[in-house]
Amino acid sequence: MARDSGRWALCDSSRYDNTGALSDCAFTDEARSAKLARHGFVLVPEHCLSMSKASSNAESIVELSNQAHAPALAPAHKPPVSPEALAHRELRRGPFWQRINAYADVTEAEFLDHQWQAKNSITNVPKLLAVLKGLVSSDFVHDAENGFQHTPMPVRVSPYLLSLIDWSNPYEDPLRIQFIPLLSRRLPDHPKVDLDPLHERQDMPVPGLSHRYPDKVLFLSIPTCPVYCRFCTRSYAVGLDTEEVHKLTFSVDIERWRAAIAYVASRPEVEDVLISGGDASQLRAEQVTFLGEAFLAIPHVRRIRFATKGLAVMPQKFLTDNAWTDAVTAIVEKGRKSHVDVMIHTHFNHPNEITSITQAAANKLHERGIFVRNQTVIMRGVNDSPATMGLLIKRLSYINVHPYYAYVHDMVKGVEDLRTTVATGQHIEKQIRGLVGGFNMPAVVVDTPGGGKREVHSYEHYDQVTGISVYLSPVVHPGEYFCYFDPIHLLPPEGQVRWAKPEEHDKMIEEAIAVARSKA
Numbered sequence: 001m002a003r004d005s006g007r008w009a010l011c012d013s014s015r016y017d018n019t020g021a022l023s024d025c026a027f028t029d030e031a032r033s034a035k036l037a038r039h040g041f042v043l044v045p046e047h048c049l050s051m052s053k054a055s056s057n058a059e060s061i062v063e064l065s066n067q068a069h070a071p072a073l074a075p076a077h078k079p080p081v082s083p084e085a086l087a088h089r090e091l092r093r094g095p096f097w098q099r100i101n102a103y104a105d106v107t108e109a110e111f112l113d114h115q116w117q118a119k120n121s122i123t124n125v126p127k128l129l130a131v132l133k134g135l136v137s138s139d140f141v142h143d144a145e146n147g148f149q150h151t152p153m154p155v156r157v158s159p160y161l162l163s164l165i166d167w168s169n170p171y172e173d174p175l176r177i178q179f180i181p182l183l184s185r186r187l188p189d190h191p192k193v194d195l196d197p198l199h200e201r202q203d204m205p206v207p208g209l210s211h212r213y214p215d216k217v218l219f220l221s222i223p224t225c226p227v228y229c230r231f232c233t234r235s236y237a238v239g240l241d242t243e244e245v246h247k248l249t250f251s252v253d254i255e256r257w258r259a260a261i262a263y264v265a266s267r268p269e270v271e272d273v274l275i276s277g278g279d280a281s282q283l284r285a286e287q288v289t290f291l292g293e294a295f296l297a298i299p300h301v302r303r304i305r306f307a308t309k310g311l312a313v314m315p316q317k318f319l320t321d322n323a324w325t326d327a328v329t330a331i332v333e334k335g336r337k338s339h340v341d342v343m344i345h346t347h348f349n350h351p352n353e354i355t356s357i358t359q360a361a362a363n364k365l366h367e368r369g370i371f372v373r374n375q376t377v378i379m380r381g382v383n384d385s386p387a388t389m390g391l392l393i394k395r396l397s398y399i400n401v402h403p404y405y406a407y408v409h410d411m412v413k414g415v416e417d418l419r420t421t422v423a424t425g426q427h428i429e430k431q432i433r434g435l436v437g438g439f440n441m442p443a444v445v446v447d448t449p450g451g452g453k454r455e456v457h458s459y460e461h462y463d464q465v466t467g468i469s470v471y472l473s474p475v476v477h478p479g480e481y482f483c484y485f486d487p488i489h490l491l492p493p494e495g496q497v498r499w500a501k502p503e504e505h506d507k508m509i510e511e512a513i514a515v516a517r518s519k520a
């Protein structure tokens, strides 16, 4: 209740009988109430006195004519907001792509056209060189050339992404780090990394459909993406073969799709279908409609998610590919009428990926009632600080994209330079909680090989010398222990020495699991 009008009485609290009537009327400014209470007083609206036994203590009551005469209370002091606290609202705008010579004459209409973006995406070194001519040193070019030859992922980068990279400092740029491999930055893989780090293939009852969690399936609908990310967890199946990896391809094949749909229909426990890839933005509009309607027709399916990185790497898709966006919108609307949640899941990793073009695309989805969630991977040199991650989640929240997960980097092959430690994930989580509303705070998780997602603080044991953290996964595999391994080059010297000896590897894991068991 506000204390801004009427007559008030200052009562001796020691003689005041705090009846229900009084507590109903006592004002709710707790700080001020506490201050008065420390001096033995309580402030009571005059009309309450007759409802309370306090009226019999008339000699202890001080009459106040009105609020103006009430005891002075210090107002809560809130300093003016600093400009840095609002930095998340400063989105890159204007023809920023024209800074790159190759795009100097590209008009806004062309740059906003998703087809122009797709057609002009960089897929090999000669194309990259042509675009970067004069922008980077020949050392950098050689480094990238060699990097492309030693990667599990093929190369594809959109002009939009290339335009967001700071080419005056390409070695440190957080977007370059994610999409353009450099041989000079490559580190040896941890002995426990795997081409399929989440062991998705072990949980596939039909090709391309992974059923690990009881109520959820992951459907790999298409093997291509608008860009290819160095850190991809699914490098065993996404994109074309590289010199290092022969891919297991889940291509667009109607019979394979029908088998996946039939499997979901046959499993009444499945309520959640994630249509991924590759990337769902690569599906044609009629394919979106086919899959959406097929899964909507299964009565026990309650949630459908289209997974696309498109919003982060080619937002033009949502602005100019009306057929695709309309197809998703129609499935969302149909889902709403049948009480099924249909939404988009996307993947931003750095605040620089969010521009005024992204905001326009996110606004379009928002206007259509399409809910968008984001997953982030914590990567060294990209977003492994509370400041960057904090700015990212504030900027995402600002454009109505809901931060959902922040993953400690999976045990992916060929990107040891990108991985961070479990301790880094914990530190970031502690530092950023409270920056945004709880519903926009990402859960920081470790996706343990075989065991699924575990909250970053929930290990049974974590040895920071060997870098081994041990988790239980009661829902997925009750009673089993699953390990995650910090990058060796970030361990203290004694840990690095042990990992240098292959005969120590199993010993370290057994030791860590034994300690975890002893705590159970």
Ligand code: SF4
Residues within 6 Å of the ligand: 224, 225, 226, 227, 228, 229, 231, 232, 233, 234, 238, 277, 278, 279, 309
């Ligand atoms: S968009 Fe997703 S699936 Fe495609 S390469 Fe990137 S992380 Fe992998």
